[in-house]
Amino acid sequence: MSFPVFSIAEQRSSVPVRIDEEKCIADKGCTVCVDVCPLDVLAIDLSKGKAYMAFDECWYCMPCEKDCPTGAVQVDIPYLLR
Amino acid sequence: MNTIEREVDVLVIGGGTAGPMAAVKAKQANPDLKVLLLEKANVKRSGAISMGMDGLNNAVVPGFATPEQYVREITAANDGIVNQKTVLAYAQNSYAMIEELDRWGVKFEKDETGDYAMRKVHHLGTYVLPMPEGHDIKKVLYRQLKKNRIDITNRLVATRLIVGEDGRIAGTFAFDCRTGDFHIVRAKAVVLACGAAGRLGLPASGYLFGTYENPTNAGDGYSMAYHAGAELSGIECFQINPLIKDYNGPACAYVTGPFGGFTTNSRGERFIECDYWSGQMMQEFYNELQGGNGPVFLKLDHLAEETISTIETILHTNERPSRGRFHAGRGTDYRERMVEMHISEIGLCSGHSASGVWVDEHAATTVPGLYSAGDMACVPHNYMLGAFVYGRFAGESAARHAGSHAHAQVAASQIEAERQRVWAPLLREAGLPPNQVEYKLRRMVNDYLQPPKVTRKMQIGLERFEAIREDLDRLHARNPHELMRAMEVHAIRDCAEMAARASLYRTESRWGLYHARVDYPERNDAEWRVHVQLHKNAAGDMACFKRAIEPYVVDMNQNDHRAYAALRINKELTPA
Numbered sequence: 001m002s003f004p005v006f007s008i009a010e011q012r013s014s015v016p017v018r019i020d021e022e023k024c025i026a027d028k029g030c031t032v033c034v035d036v037c038p039l040d041v042l043a044i045d046l047s048k049g050k051a052y053m054a055f056d057e058c059w060y061c062m063p064c065e066k067d068c069p070t071g072a073v074q075v076d077i078p079y080l081l082r
Numbered sequence: 083m084n085t086i087e088r089e090v091d092v093l094v095i096g097g098g099t100a101g102p103m104a105a106v107k108a109k110q111a112n113p114d115l116k117v118l119l120l121e122k123a124n125v126k127r128s129g130a131i132s133m134g135m136d137g138l139n140n141a142v143v144p145g146f147a148t149p150e151q152y153v154r155e156i157t158a159a160n161d162g163i164v165n166q167k168t169v170l171a172y173a174q175n176s177y178a179m180i181e182e183l184d185r186w187g188v189k190f191e192k193d194e195t196g197d198y199a200m201r202k203v204h205h206l207g208t209y210v211l212p213m214p215e216g217h218d219i220k221k222v223l224y225r226q227l228k229k230n231r232i233d234i235t236n237r238l239v240a241t242r243l244i245v246g247e248d249g250r251i252a253g254t255f256a257f258d259c260r261t262g263d264f265h266i267v268r269a270k271a272v273v274l275a276c277g278a279a280g281r282l283g284l285p286a287s288g289y290l291f292g293t294y295e296n297p298t299n300a301g302d303g304y305s306m307a308y309h310a311g312a313e314l315s316g317i318e319c320f321q322i323n324p325l326i327k328d329y330n331g332p333a334c335a336y337v338t339g340p341f342g343g344f345t346t347n348s349r350g351e352r353f354i355e356c357d358y359w360s361g362q363m364m365q366e367f368y369n370e371l372q373g374g375n376g377p378v379f380l381k382l383d384h385l386a387e388e389t390i391s392t393i394e395t396i397l398h399t400n401e402r403p404s405r406g407r408f409h410a411g412r413g414t415d416y417r418e419r420m421v422e423m424h425i426s427e428i429g430l431c432s433g434h435s436a437s438g439v440w441v442d443e444h445a446a447t448t449v450p451g452l453y454s455a456g457d458m459a460c461v462p463h464n465y466m467l468g469a470f471v472y473g474r475f476a477g478e479s480a481a482r483h484a485g486s487h488a489h490a491q492v493a494a495s496q497i498e499a500e501r502q503r504v505w506a507p508l509l510r511e512a513g514l515p516p517n518q519v520e521y522k523l524r525r526m527v528n529d530y531l532q533p534p535k536v537t538r539k540m541q542i543g544l545e546r547f548e549a550i551r552e553d554l555d556r557l558h559a560r561n562p563h564e565l566m567r568a569m570e571v572h573a574i575r576d577c578a579e580m581a582a583r584a585s586l587y588r589t590e591s592r593w594g595l596y597h598a599r600v601d602y603p604e605r606n607d608a609e610w611r612v613h614v615q616l617h618k619n620a621a622g623d624m625a626c627f628k629r630a631i632e633p634y635v636v637d638m639n640q641n642d643h644r645a646y647a648a649l650r651i652n653k654e655l656t657p658a
Contacts, residue, residue: 075404
């Protein structure tokens with residue numbers, strides 16, 4: 001029996017950026033939060049037409065929240081620091 | 083994935099603080115030039131000041147300070163290891179830059195007569211100019227980029243500089259962190275403005291991105307300059323900052339000091355005379371943390387309600403606006419409780435201390451056609467205003483160089499080698515996840531390099547960094563975003579090795595905690611009143627050497643030198 005050289009397990013992470021999908025207008029073509037993130041951690045879920053945090057790599061710097069035209073973004077302090 | 087080539091005259095890498103200024107000034111100096119600003123994130127919100135800045139730390143304003151006085155202060159604060167010409171060039175151009183930023187729409191605090199409302203925070207002079215409405219500084223810069231018709235590319239991650247066959251700079255390689263496309267940007271002159279090496283040590287929280295510096299600034303610029311053959315300087319003079327514990331934002335005694343706030347020990351007593359960040363101040367901070375009087379706090383609870391709400395407005399809307407949320411989560415109200423502070427993980431940053439790429443008073447590095455400015459360029463304690471002033475120098479110098487040189491010849495093999503290196507993590511079918519390699523690397527940086535520095539520990543650290551070099555060839559990226567993290571690990575590893583080698587080379591202690599060597603506890607001016615330079619030698623190895631300090635252009639008297647050695651209150655003075 002042989003084992004793969006690299007075996008990968010995913011770890012769960014509670015992400016600091018939350019999107020209010022009622023308010024998010026990504027389905028209308030808005031990408032402001034995705035555009036301004038210095039770490040490029042936000043993305044648009046194309047099936048839902050809503051923004052979401054794709055990578056837990058947040059500096060909690062808040063351009064996404066401040067620049068969102070509809071107030072749909074909330075930045076929490078990452079749990080490990082809270 | 084495609085390969086995309088383009089050709090410009092002046093290429094500026096980094097669209098944070100110094101970079102936009104360099105691009106604008108290059109274009110203004112010679113409007114015929116094609117100037118490209120290449121940014122890893124998005125210039126609208128990138129870099130150290132993505133959310134603004136709450137003040138200038140080093141404004142040299144007539145009537146409050148002279149350039150010569152500022153040079154004396156920084157020479158003393160950096161224990162004599164400065165090229166005074168570079169600091170003087172900054173100081174002489176500091177006020178003109180404030181006036182220009184003011185005209186552009188940056189808001190500085192003014193008194194009732196319209197004069198700049200200067201505050202004293204440094205040990206000797208008065209250099210702090212508050213910007214309580216400094217939150218839109220990036221918008222002001224963006225307007226100037228548009229007005230001056232600067233070409234901008236966002237989301238391109240520069241990986242290595244292209245060096246021509248004659249040794250001149252020839253452009254950069256980069257990749258798109260969303261598509262993985264490989265870019266070859268040829269240029270006659272390049273300005274490197276990639277910020278600090280802010281992802282070097284690991285924050286105590288273990289959260290990779292909970293750093294003091296914007297974590298996009300992973301030391302890419304230090305690594306690129308090194309591989310292009312540039313000299314770096316003062317790498318052993320680490321950046322360590324006194325921060326809010328866990329939050330990793332500055333407690334901001336600069337902001338609160340003029341209002342009556344101060345740093346205290348657990349008894350509520352002051353223990354340092356001056357809150358200006360220097361290695362000596364950090365040493366006193368460390369001693370207090372480690373001693374029976376720790377931890378250390380920012381004390382505001384004695385202030386009037388009106389004062390506290392003003393402080394809250396400044397600190398919770400500028401620079402690090404999530405701060406209020408952090409305090410709310412911990413139940414910290416400035417009116418009732420002191421704010422617990424701690425010291426940060428290590429980084430490299432000339433904006434705060436002195437580590438960076440060696441530049442002269444025209445922002446020129448030792449590689450022809452390569453200029454550098456901002457946190458990554460070695461002009462000690464240069465801060466944001468220094469980034470703007472040296473951004474201007476770098477842009478104007480690059481424009482001059484590009485106006486009188488043709489593109490350098492580049493070997494095809496150099497291009498192919500870099501394309502293979504960059505794409506490798508995406509092309510591997512399996513391998514190590516970049517976040518795990520980064521975590522381990524940065525944990526080793528903490529274990530072996532965090533001061534006080536111990537020779538044997540740093541030697542073991544070097545062995546670990548060598549072992550992790552082999553792991554770089556096993557990094558695996560599932561998408562272009564992970565590729566960005568993978569290539570950042572390369573840069574972080576280079577910076578870790580630089581930090582260890584430069585620290586081992588300087589066999590004395592200097593700059594307080596920044597270079598406190600347990601086995602060489604004394605400052606040794608006879609042998610070490612020199613710059614320690616680091617470069618890639620002819621054999622391709624990382625090597626250090628001494629560079630003599632240029633004769634001072636501003637006379638120092640004995641009291642100037644002593645000023646920063648005597649920061650502790652109620653302590654017997656030790657001679658400098």
